[in-house]
Amino acid sequence: MEKKKVPTSIKDQQLIEKRRNQMIKGAVNLFKEKGFHRTTTREIAKASGFSIGTLYEYIRTKEDVLFLVCDSIYERVKERMEQAIDMEKQSISSLKNAVRSYFQLIDDMQDEVIVMYQEVKSLPKDAQEYVMQKEKDMVHMLERVIQNSLPYDLSDKEITLIANNIFVQGQMWSFRRWILQKDFTLEEYIEKQLSLLFQMLNLDEHVTKIKG
Amino acid sequence: MEKKKVPTSIKDQQLIEKRRNQMIKGAVNLFKEKGFHRTTTREIAKASGFSIGTLYEYIRTKEDVLFLVCDSIYERVKERMEQAIDMEKQSISSLKNAVRSYFQLIDDMQDEVIVMYQEVKSLPKDAQEYVMQKEKDMVHMLERVIQNSLPYDLSDKEITLIANNIFVQGQMWSFRRWILQKDFTLEEYIEKQLSLLFQMLNLDEHVTKIKG
Amino acid sequence: MEKKKVPTSIKDQQLIEKRRNQMIKGAVNLFKEKGFHRTTTREIAKASGFSIGTLYEYIRTKEDVLFLVCDSIYERVKERMEQAIDMEKQSISSLKNAVRSYFQLIDDMQDEVIVMYQEVKSLPKDAQEYVMQKEKDMVHMLERVIQNSLPYDLSDKEITLIANNIFVQGQMWSFRRWILQKDFTLEEYIEKQLSLLFQMLNLDEHVTKIKG
Amino acid sequence: MEKKKVPTSIKDQQLIEKRRNQMIKGAVNLFKEKGFHRTTTREIAKASGFSIGTLYEYIRTKEDVLFLVCDSIYERVKERMEQAIDMEKQSISSLKNAVRSYFQLIDDMQDEVIVMYQEVKSLPKDAQEYVMQKEKDMVHMLERVIQNSLPYDLSDKEITLIANNIFVQGQMWSFRRWILQKDFTLEEYIEKQLSLLFQMLNLDEHVTKIKG
DNA sequence: AATGAATGAGCGTTCATTCAT
DNA sequence: CATGAATGAACGCTCATTCAT
Numbered sequence: 001m002e003k004k005k006v007p008t009s010i011k012d013q014q015l016i017e018k019r020r021n022q023m024i025k026g027a028v029n030l031f032k033e034k035g036f037h038r039t040t041t042r043e044i045a046k047a048s049g050f051s052i053g054t055l056y057e058y059i060r061t062k063e064d065v066l067f068l069v070c071d072s073i074y075e076r077v078k079e080r081m082e083q084a085i086d087m088e089k090q091s092i093s094s095l096k097n098a099v100r101s102y103f104q105l106i107d108d109m110q111d112e113v114i115v116m117y118q119e120v121k122s123l124p125k126d127a128q129e130y131v132m133q134k135e136k137d138m139v140h141m142l143e144r145v146i147q148n149s150l151p152y153d154l155s156d157k158e159i160t161l162i163a164n165n166i167f168v169q170g171q172m173w174s175f176r177r178w179i180l181q182k183d184f185t186l187e188e189y190i191e192k193q194l195s196l197l198f199q200m201l202n203l204d205e206h207v208t209k210i211k212g
Numbered sequence: 213m214e215k216k217k218v219p220t221s222i223k224d225q226q227l228i229e230k231r232r233n234q235m236i237k238g239a240v241n242l243f244k245e246k247g248f249h250r251t252t253t254r255e256i257a258k259a260s261g262f263s264i265g266t267l268y269e270y271i272r273t274k275e276d277v278l279f280l281v282c283d284s285i286y287e288r289v290k291e292r293m294e295q296a297i298d299m300e301k302q303s304i305s306s307l308k309n310a311v312r313s314y315f316q317l318i319d320d321m322q323d324e325v326i327v328m329y330q331e332v333k334s335l336p337k338d339a340q341e342y343v344m345q346k347e348k349d350m351v352h353m354l355e356r357v358i359q360n361s362l363p364y365d366l367s368d369k370e371i372t373l374i375a376n377n378i379f380v381q382g383q384m385w386s387f388r389r390w391i392l393q394k395d396f397t398l399e400e401y402i403e404k405q406l407s408l409l410f411q412m413l414n415l416d417e418h419v420t421k422i423k424g
Numbered sequence: 425m426e427k428k429k430v431p432t433s434i435k436d437q438q439l440i441e442k443r444r445n446q447m448i449k450g451a452v453n454l455f456k457e458k459g460f461h462r463t464t465t466r467e468i469a470k471a472s473g474f475s476i477g478t479l480y481e482y483i484r485t486k487e488d489v490l491f492l493v494c495d496s497i498y499e500r501v502k503e504r505m506e507q508a509i510d511m512e513k514q515s516i517s518s519l520k521n522a523v524r525s526y527f528q529l530i531d532d533m534q535d536e537v538i539v540m541y542q543e544v545k546s547l548p549k550d551a552q553e554y555v556m557q558k559e560k561d562m563v564h565m566l567e568r569v570i571q572n573s574l575p576y577d578l579s580d581k582e583i584t585l586i587a588n589n590i591f592v593q594g595q596m597w598s599f600r601r602w603i604l605q606k607d608f609t610l611e612e613y614i615e616k617q618l619s620l621l622f623q624m625l626n627l628d629e630h631v632t633k634i635k636g
Numbered sequence: 637m638e639k640k641k642v643p644t645s646i647k648d649q650q651l652i653e654k655r656r657n658q659m660i661k662g663a664v665n666l667f668k669e670k671g672f673h674r675t676t677t678r679e680i681a682k683a684s685g686f687s688i689g690t691l692y693e694y695i696r697t698k699e700d701v702l703f704l705v706c707d708s709i710y711e712r713v714k715e716r717m718e719q720a721i722d723m724e725k726q727s728i729s730s731l732k733n734a735v736r737s738y739f740q741l742i743d744d745m746q747d748e749v750i751v752m753y754q755e756v757k758s759l760p761k762d763a764q765e766y767v768m769q770k771e772k773d774m775v776h777m778l779e780r781v782i783q784n785s786l787p788y789d790l791s792d793k794e795i796t797l798i799a800n801n802i803f804v805q806g807q808m809w810s811f812r813r814w815i816l817q818k819d820f821t822l823e824e825y826i827e828k829q830l831s832l833l834f835q836m837l838n839l840d841e842h843v844t845k846i847k848g
Numbered sequence: 849a850a851t852g853a854a855t856g857a858g859c860g861t862t863c864a865t866t867c868a869t
Numbered sequence: 870c871a872t873g874a875a876t877g878a879a880c881g882c883t884c885a886t887t888c889a890t
Contacts, residue, residue, distance in 0.1 A: 010873080012873085012874080019874095037334075040859065042859090051875065051877060053862085053863085053876045054874075056861065057875075061861085121330055132390055132391070157395065157396070157400070158408075161401075165384075168380055168388070169377060169380070176380070178344055179347070179351065179376065180376065183369060184369070192373050193373065196412055199411075199412045200411045202411070221849090224849085227849085252885080253886080254884075264852070264885090265852060265887090268886070269850075272886095273886085274885065433853090434852085436852085459757055461758075462758075464879080464881080465880080465882075466880090466881090475854065476882080477855045478855070480882065480883075481853070481854075485881080485882085542757050545671065545754055556815070563815065581820070581824070585820075585825075585829065588808065588816065589801070589829075589832070592805070592808050596804050600800065602768060603772060607796055613797075620794075620836050621836075624833075624835050645870095647870095677865080678863075678864090687873060688864090688873070689873060693871075697864080698864065
């Protein structure tokens with residue numbers, strides 16, 4: 001898929017990158033604290049370290065900021081997932097590693113994940129679709145890991161479902177932190193979810209069976 | 213927990229109830245369509261069938277409307293979950309029924325579920341906690357069903373985790389509809405999730421094992 | 425032609441009329457001084473005697489104010505022209521009276537005429553057409569007076585041209601005041617223009633010939 | 637009258653002239669399309685073929701551009717009027733030629749004439765007076781032609797009035813095009829106006845009397 | 849108890865102008 | 870001389886909230 005471009009009146013590509021990174025950094029913090037709608041463009045400009053006029057040299061609308069933020073989060077998540085998932089030698093343990101890395105990464109980016117999940121709907125339709133596509137790509141990565149790791153075959157639907165479950169269980173660690181993070185450490189959470197997963201997949205040679 | 217009260221200047225309790233129901237009905241539709249922030253108080257008043265002045269006789273702030281709406285949705289969800297879960301005779305099949313009913317109900321109230329999950333963060337802190345408590349109550353219900361249905365014992369943590377997983381898999385049917393509902397019918401989704409769940413719980417006598 | 429309606433959220437028709445008159449009065453003065461573009465909506469609100477919020481209860485856009493102003497000016501001009509032109513007993517002297525009244529009226533409404541002539545182009549297309557139609561109506565009135573007053577026949581084109589000439593000579597008294605009003609009093613201007621007109625129409629029994 | 641100078645920080649006179657001509661050319665088209673206020677300095681710079689920074693090396697304010705444009709238009713109009721009016725051998729037919737040329741020229745420069753008449757009011761006071769002076773000069777030229785062409789004497793006031801009428805009838809062809817140019821071709825318009833003029837001046841040996 | 853006109857703080861956005869490079 | 874990134878005052882407009890009737 002084509003990278004969606006946000007128009008700007010600035011010509012220096014490096015400067016665009018630099019300023020937009022400032023912007024994203026500033027905006028994520030604000031969105032996390034008060035949400036997209038309650039954050040003003042002036043606050044974004046200030047948090048980014050430049051004036052409101054300069055902000056608008058690099059975007060057209062406030063929604064562009066949100067898009068830039070979402071896009072950057074996905075990009076970073078995807079990048080890290082790709083690193084974590086070594087597609088060469090796939091085995092049960094590589095599935096385990098992939099899931100672990102994914103959960104780890106969600107934990108690192110908790111705030112970003114929350115921002116994304118609460119604000120994508122504020123994006124204009126086309127940007128929403130673009131972002132959904134990215135999410136589909138990520139679920140797809142999980143699907144492939146599962147498929148390649150299992151010593152037996154599962155139907156596509158089952159794989160899809162399991163991948164989505166894992167994906168959402170990751171996000172859940174962020175957006176249900178108020179209920180989960182008082183009962184579980186990250187490690188516990190990861191190991192318990194993995195244990196359930198492997199139980200489900202009948203791959204429990206490596207983990208204690210839920211019920212003996 | 214005490215029912216959270218929204219102050220009003222009106223004395224007649226019946227009238228308050230009536231007007232607030234009009235309000236919730238009108239507002240929920242608007243929130244579904246355009247979200248809380250994009251909906252104006254005038255629109256809410258109009259959709260409720262009275263004037264902006266009257267609206268403000270029954271609430272103090274716009275956020276009160278959101279709270280009323282969220283509260284009402286939770287109430288309805290909880291009510292239906294309670295009906296679905298027959299706590300008397302608990303068995304494996306009653307767990308199955310409970311999960312089925314829960315997924316069914318989420319499907320019925322898709323829009324409402326989305327409204328809730330996208331807008332709670334706009335609630336003032338105290339209302340957020342109130343609503344979170346309700347959600348905890350609901351997860352608790354699931355926990356009890358699981359505990360009472362299983363022919364063996366699981367640790368509290370495992371039960372909590374499984375309950376949360378089920379809970380979120382329900383919500384996922386709503387807020388990931390764009391990815392799930394093109395691949396699955398509701399029935400398929402329910403049965404496949406149940407199948408995975410029972411596999412995980414080693415209760416697969418009733419369902420085909422994922423892998424023989 | 426249908427009267428173009430400017431939407432408002434106010435229900436009380438009398439109040440609308442009252443507030444809009446305040447608005448028009450305030451706005452004409454400002455437009456006259458600094459032009460439409462240099463006048464801010466806050467200034468209009470202030471000059472109208474109410475807040476910016478109230479201003480926008482009675483209009484949708486700043487351009488609506490301009491339209492209201494233009495419409496009101498035309499309405500007043502047209503009204504006075506209609507009074508001045510007694511269509512019953514048309515004669516040479518009634519033509520004279522009509523022109524005199526028209527010039528008189530332009531003098532009374534100098535500022536308004538200037539506002540109109542400098543700002544109509546700032547109106548949105550549809551409002552421009554509406555206003556042009558009104559102007560055509562007014563030229564038409566002059567055409568009829570000419571036609572009915574003359575003791576002989578003129579071609580339609582000649583009548584159109586003469587009517588337009590008179591019409592513009594009127595306006596010219598306003599928008600070329602800096603060149604005309606230092607050489608002529610209004611009476612002089614009227615009588616001299618009438619004299620030239622009657623010379624042109626060969627109706628000079630009542631006026632001294634330009635050249636004896 | 638002294639030529640009004642627009643300050644610049646550039647030394648090279650030829651370059652100034654060159655750049656300003658680029659500027660006028662670009663700006664006039666933009667002003668035609670969208671008016672002075674709706675045109676941005678960036679657009680002017682772009683249309684002129686250089687950067688916004690460079691634009692501001694050759695002017696101090698946006699209004700300077702407008703002045704340069706108006707000045708240039710007046711200059712061109714005046715120049716052509718001077719060519720058209722041969723002051724040597726003045727006769728009735730030279731009056732006719734002068735008027736014809738003037739109308740012709742207005743037709744050629746319709747858009748420019750409209751720009752001028754709609755935007756002069758946006759000029760600063762001193763520039764307005766400068767431009768008004770130019771217009772007085774032009775009316776003066778018409779006055780002299782009339783005076784020198786007539787076989788009899790007219791009072792100064794009569795001459796002034798007739799000159800202004802002619803002048804405005806020319807402009808009218810531009811700014812009332814929506815009403816005139818659907819009924820008249822330019823030739824028709826010229827001949828009919830000339831016919832009325834000569835009737836008025838009792839110079840109708842060459843044209844059919846309006847009424848025999 | 850119901851109405852709806854009034855308010856004004858505050859929003860997103862623009863654009864003339866400056867000035868370091 | 871030329872560039873274009875940076876600035877921020879100012880704009881048009883919205884909408885939650887109040888309060889006189």
